[in-house]
Amino acid sequence: ILNVEQSPQSLHVQEGDSTNFTCSFPSSNFYALHWYRWETAKSPEALFVMTLNGDEKKKGRISATLNTKEGYSYLYIKGSQPEDSATYLCAFRGSGNTGKLIFGQGTTLQVKP
Amino acid sequence: NAGVTQTPKFQVLKTGQSMTLQCAQDMNHEYMSWYRQDPGMGLRLIHYSVGAGITDQGEVPNGYNVSRSTTEDFPLRLLSAAPSQTSVYFCASSTHRAYNSPLHFGNGTRLTVT
Numbered sequence: 168i169l170n171v172e173q174s175p176q177s178l179h180v181q182e183g184d185s186t187n188f189t190c191s192f193p194s195s196n197f198y199a200l201h202w203y204r205w206e207t208a209k210s211p212e213a214l215f216v217m218t219l220n221g222d223e224k225k226k227g228r229i230s231a232t233l234n235t236k237e238g239y240s241y242l243y244i245k246g247s248q249p250e251d252s253a254t255y256l257c258a259f260r261g262s263g264n265t266g267k268l269i270f271g272q273g274t275t276l277q278v279k280p
Numbered sequence: 281n282a283g284v285t286q287t288p289k290f291q292v293l294k295t296g297q298s299m300t301l302q303c304a305q306d307m308n309h310e311y312m313s314w315y316r317q318d319p320g321m322g323l324r325l326i327h328y329s330v331g332a333g334i335t336d337q338g339e340v341p342n343g344y345n346v347s348r349s350t351t352e353d354f355p356l357r358l359l360s361a362a363p364s365q366t367s368v369y370f371c372a373s374s375t376h377r378a379y380n381s382p383l384h385f386g387n388g389t390r391l392t393v394t
Contacts, residue, residue: 198379198380199379199380201382201383203382203383210370210385210386210387210388211323211370211383211385212385213382213383213384216380216381216382218379218380256322256323258323258383260379266311266313266328266329266330266336267325267328267336267338267339268313268325268328268383269325269339270315270322270323270324270325271322272320272321272322273322
Protein backbone atom coordinates (compact mmCIF):
# COMPACT_ATOMS: atom_id res chain seq x y z
CA ILE A 168 0.00 0.00 0.00
CA LEU A 169 1.47 3.36 -1.05
CA ASN A 170 1.64 5.90 1.75
CA VAL A 171 1.40 9.56 0.77
CA GLU A 172 1.21 11.91 3.72
CA GLN A 173 0.75 15.65 3.95
CA SER A 174 1.39 17.97 6.85
CA PRO A 175 0.04 19.94 8.44
CA GLN A 176 -3.57 18.86 8.02
CA SER A 177 -4.75 22.47 8.29
CA LEU A 178 -3.18 25.89 8.58
CA HIS A 179 -4.51 29.33 9.48
CA VAL A 180 -2.38 32.34 8.52
CA GLN A 181 -2.79 36.09 8.23
CA GLU A 182 -2.84 37.86 4.89
CA GLY A 183 0.74 38.60 3.85
CA ASP A 184 2.27 35.64 5.72
CA SER A 185 4.38 33.17 3.80
CA THR A 186 3.72 29.51 4.42
CA ASN A 187 4.77 26.05 3.36
CA PHE A 188 3.42 22.51 3.43
CA THR A 189 5.04 19.09 3.16
CA CYS A 190 4.18 16.03 1.10
CA SER A 191 5.97 12.76 1.99
CA PHE A 192 5.98 9.79 -0.39
CA PRO A 193 7.86 6.53 -0.98
CA SER A 194 11.46 7.26 -1.99
CA SER A 195 11.74 4.11 -4.09
CA ASN A 196 10.23 3.59 -7.55
CA PHE A 197 9.46 7.28 -7.99
CA TYR A 198 8.12 8.62 -11.27
CA ALA A 199 6.18 11.84 -10.68
CA LEU A 200 4.75 14.05 -7.97
CA HIS A 201 1.69 16.22 -8.65
CA TRP A 202 0.36 19.23 -6.73
CA TYR A 203 -3.27 20.35 -6.99
CA ARG A 204 -5.25 23.26 -5.59
CA TRP A 205 -8.83 22.54 -4.55
CA GLU A 206 -11.20 25.37 -3.74
CA THR A 207 -14.44 24.72 -1.91
CA ALA A 208 -17.32 23.69 -4.22
CA LYS A 209 -14.96 23.36 -7.18
CA SER A 210 -12.85 20.59 -8.68
CA PRO A 211 -9.12 20.15 -8.06
CA GLU A 212 -6.88 22.07 -10.48
CA ALA A 213 -3.30 21.16 -11.28
CA LEU A 214 -0.48 23.38 -10.04
CA PHE A 215 2.65 21.39 -10.84
CA VAL A 216 3.86 18.03 -12.07
CA MET A 217 7.42 17.29 -10.98
CA THR A 218 9.54 14.39 -12.16
CA LEU A 219 13.23 15.13 -11.47
CA ASN A 220 15.07 15.14 -8.16
CA GLY A 221 15.88 18.75 -7.30
CA ASP A 222 13.08 20.08 -9.51
CA GLU A 223 11.76 23.51 -8.60
CA LYS A 224 8.56 24.85 -10.13
CA LYS A 225 6.98 28.28 -9.76
CA LYS A 226 3.59 29.76 -10.61
CA GLY A 227 3.12 33.31 -9.43
CA ARG A 228 3.53 33.36 -5.65
CA ILE A 229 3.40 29.56 -5.38
CA SER A 230 6.47 27.38 -5.77
CA ALA A 231 7.39 23.76 -5.12
CA THR A 232 10.55 21.74 -4.62
CA LEU A 233 11.16 18.01 -4.95
CA ASN A 234 13.55 15.61 -3.19
CA THR A 235 13.02 12.11 -4.55
CA LYS A 236 15.95 10.55 -2.68
CA GLU A 237 14.41 11.31 0.72
CA GLY A 238 10.80 11.23 -0.47
CA TYR A 239 9.41 14.70 0.14
CA SER A 240 8.15 17.80 -1.65
CA TYR A 241 7.51 21.26 -0.27
CA LEU A 242 4.90 23.72 -1.50
CA TYR A 243 5.54 27.37 -0.66
CA ILE A 244 3.15 30.30 -0.85
CA LYS A 245 4.75 33.73 -0.58
CA GLY A 246 2.65 36.57 0.81
CA SER A 247 -0.58 34.61 1.25
CA GLN A 248 -3.80 36.24 0.08
CA PRO A 249 -7.40 35.33 1.05
CA GLU A 250 -7.91 33.91 -2.44
CA ASP A 251 -5.18 31.35 -1.66
CA SER A 252 -7.56 29.72 0.81
CA ALA A 253 -8.04 26.18 -0.46
CA THR A 254 -7.02 22.58 0.12
CA TYR A 255 -3.67 21.69 -1.43
CA LEU A 256 -3.26 18.07 -2.52
CA CYS A 257 -0.19 16.16 -3.57
CA ALA A 258 -0.31 12.92 -5.56
CA PHE A 259 2.40 10.29 -6.12
CA ARG A 260 2.96 8.26 -9.25
CA GLY A 261 5.33 5.32 -8.95
CA SER A 262 7.33 3.82 -11.78
CA GLY A 263 6.19 0.67 -13.47
CA ASN A 264 3.34 -0.17 -15.75
CA THR A 265 0.49 0.62 -13.37
CA GLY A 266 -1.35 3.92 -13.73
CA LYS A 267 -2.11 4.54 -10.08
CA LEU A 268 -1.90 8.15 -8.96
CA ILE A 269 -2.28 8.16 -5.18
CA PHE A 270 -3.29 11.30 -3.32
CA GLY A 271 -2.37 12.52 0.13
CA GLN A 272 -5.07 13.73 2.51
CA GLY A 273 -4.43 17.38 1.75
CA THR A 274 -3.50 20.52 3.65
CA THR A 275 -6.32 23.02 4.12
CA LEU A 276 -5.14 26.62 4.16
CA GLN A 277 -7.24 29.48 5.53
CA VAL A 278 -5.89 32.99 4.96
CA LYS A 279 -7.46 35.67 7.14
CA PRO A 280 -7.68 39.23 5.79
CA ASN B 281 -14.39 22.76 -24.94
CA ALA B 282 -16.36 20.68 -22.40
CA GLY B 283 -13.36 18.87 -20.83
CA VAL B 284 -14.53 16.18 -18.38
CA THR B 285 -18.30 15.89 -17.95
CA GLN B 286 -19.89 13.96 -15.10
CA THR B 287 -23.57 13.14 -14.75
CA PRO B 288 -25.62 13.29 -12.64
CA LYS B 289 -24.47 16.04 -10.25
CA PHE B 290 -26.55 14.71 -7.39
CA GLN B 291 -28.13 11.31 -6.73
CA VAL B 292 -29.98 9.70 -3.83
CA LEU B 293 -30.23 5.91 -3.75
CA LYS B 294 -31.73 3.40 -1.41
CA THR B 295 -29.62 0.56 -0.08
CA GLY B 296 -29.46 -2.22 -2.62
CA GLN B 297 -30.26 -0.11 -5.68
CA SER B 298 -27.88 0.00 -8.60
CA MET B 299 -26.84 2.92 -10.74
CA THR B 300 -24.19 4.15 -13.15
CA LEU B 301 -22.23 7.37 -12.80
CA GLN B 302 -21.33 8.71 -16.21
CA CYS B 303 -18.03 10.28 -17.20
CA ALA B 304 -17.10 11.56 -20.64
CA GLN B 305 -14.11 13.54 -21.88
CA ASP B 306 -13.54 15.21 -25.23
CA MET B 307 -9.77 15.71 -25.01
CA ASN B 308 -8.78 12.33 -26.47
CA HIS B 309 -7.11 11.40 -23.19
CA GLU B 310 -5.87 7.82 -22.85
CA TYR B 311 -5.99 7.81 -19.07
CA MET B 312 -9.22 8.03 -17.06
CA SER B 313 -9.87 7.40 -13.39
CA TRP B 314 -12.49 7.51 -10.67
CA TYR B 315 -11.88 8.86 -7.16
CA ARG B 316 -14.09 9.19 -4.15
CA GLN B 317 -13.74 12.00 -1.66
CA ASP B 318 -14.66 11.53 1.97
CA PRO B 319 -14.08 13.96 4.85
CA GLY B 320 -10.54 13.73 6.22
CA MET B 321 -9.51 11.11 3.67
CA GLY B 322 -8.55 13.11 0.59
CA LEU B 323 -9.15 11.48 -2.78
CA ARG B 324 -9.06 7.69 -2.95
CA LEU B 325 -8.63 5.90 -6.26
CA ILE B 326 -11.43 3.46 -7.11
CA HIS B 327 -10.62 2.27 -10.65
CA TYR B 328 -8.60 3.56 -13.54
CA SER B 329 -8.04 2.90 -17.24
CA VAL B 330 -4.96 3.52 -19.40
CA GLY B 331 -6.86 3.09 -22.66
CA ALA B 332 -9.94 1.63 -24.32
CA GLY B 333 -10.47 -1.97 -23.28
CA ILE B 334 -8.07 -1.74 -20.30
CA THR B 335 -9.13 -1.20 -16.71
CA ASP B 336 -7.53 -1.85 -13.33
CA GLN B 337 -8.33 -1.56 -9.64
CA GLY B 338 -7.29 1.32 -7.44
CA GLU B 339 -7.17 1.59 -3.65
CA VAL B 340 -10.89 1.04 -2.91
CA PRO B 341 -12.46 -0.98 -5.78
CA ASN B 342 -14.91 -3.15 -3.83
CA GLY B 343 -18.56 -2.53 -4.72
CA TYR B 344 -17.75 -0.78 -8.00
CA ASN B 345 -17.36 -1.92 -11.59
CA VAL B 346 -16.01 -0.04 -14.60
CA SER B 347 -15.62 -0.57 -18.31
CA ARG B 348 -13.87 1.38 -21.06
CA SER B 349 -15.36 0.54 -24.43
CA THR B 350 -14.42 3.89 -25.98
CA THR B 351 -11.67 6.45 -25.37
CA GLU B 352 -14.26 9.07 -24.42
CA ASP B 353 -16.39 7.27 -21.81
CA PHE B 354 -15.59 5.68 -18.46
CA PRO B 355 -18.77 4.82 -16.52
CA LEU B 356 -18.69 3.73 -12.88
CA ARG B 357 -21.30 1.18 -11.79
CA LEU B 358 -22.57 0.59 -8.29
CA LEU B 359 -24.12 -2.87 -8.36
CA SER B 360 -25.83 -2.81 -4.95
CA ALA B 361 -25.50 0.52 -3.19
CA ALA B 362 -24.55 0.63 0.48
CA PRO B 363 -24.55 3.57 2.92
CA SER B 364 -20.73 3.32 3.01
CA GLN B 365 -20.73 4.44 -0.63
CA THR B 366 -22.19 7.83 0.30
CA SER B 367 -19.50 10.15 -1.01
CA VAL B 368 -18.54 12.67 -3.66
CA TYR B 369 -17.21 10.98 -6.78
CA PHE B 370 -14.74 12.60 -9.18
CA CYS B 371 -13.79 11.44 -12.63
CA ALA B 372 -10.42 12.62 -13.96
CA SER B 373 -8.50 12.17 -17.20
CA SER B 374 -5.00 12.74 -18.49
CA THR B 375 -2.69 12.05 -21.37
CA HIS B 376 0.26 9.67 -20.97
CA ARG B 377 -1.05 7.47 -18.17
CA ALA B 378 -0.67 10.40 -15.69
CA TYR B 379 3.14 9.97 -15.85
CA ASN B 380 3.97 13.61 -16.24
CA SER B 381 0.68 15.14 -17.32
CA PRO B 382 -1.78 16.61 -14.84
CA LEU B 383 -5.25 15.24 -14.21
CA HIS B 384 -8.29 17.15 -15.48
CA PHE B 385 -11.23 16.69 -13.13
CA GLY B 386 -14.97 16.68 -13.70
CA ASN B 387 -17.27 18.65 -11.41
CA GLY B 388 -18.13 15.69 -9.24
CA THR B 389 -21.23 13.63 -8.41
CA ARG B 390 -22.61 13.80 -4.87
CA LEU B 391 -24.14 10.44 -4.00
CA THR B 392 -26.21 9.70 -0.91
CA VAL B 393 -27.24 6.15 -0.06
CA THR B 394 -29.98 5.84 2.55
